[in-house]
Amino acid sequence: GQSLEQPSEVTAVEGAIVQINCTYQTSGFYGLSWYQQHDGGAPTFLSYNGLDGLEETGRFSSFLSRSDSYGYLLLQELQMKDSASYFCAVRDGSYIPTFGRGTSLIVHP
């Protein structure tokens, strides 16, 4: 089976940079995704890493190291609206993502 570990909560101030780590254990690894969920809303897709390295999308970047079974989501120039839960999800060949417990990001003014 698969398992993922990510911090339960991270706090930061507006304008700062924050990194949310995710370590995983899985067989047949295909890729790591990140999702954002605001309270009461739908989880929405942020990024996907199938290969090692950094993927950048605006203020958000995601990194993957398959040899270390590790990835992270980097959020730059934090804004209040970035306060949300962030989930990493690992995909094996079955096309069924397995999600972590989520990291609650709290951005302070």
Add this chain to the structure above:
Amino acid sequence: EAGVTQFPSHSVIEKGQTVTLRCDPISGHDNLYWYRRVMGKEIKFLLHFVKESKQDESGMPNNRFLAERTGGTYSTLKVQPAELEDSGVYFCASSPRSGTGELFFGEGSRLTVL
């Protein structure tokens, strides 16, 4: 284009009652998933449809849960009889046949069993 819609958004029932949750995926998406999140825990996989066929239902907790996907369109998830531990938010997600595996989620149905 309409997103994934779920109904009801919130349901409060008593232990032993029956509840049916509905999901309308994005039109044309063959893959449909049900997940559940209990407060503070992971978004846990329940089952996966490809069109009208159950591809994987290994996450279904027990036989009190029944999922169907009529004609490969909308899906229902019935809980009968409901127990206290069934409380949580039930998410439906869909995805097209190919791609990076990005899931498009609905806003979830919050189930409270008293």
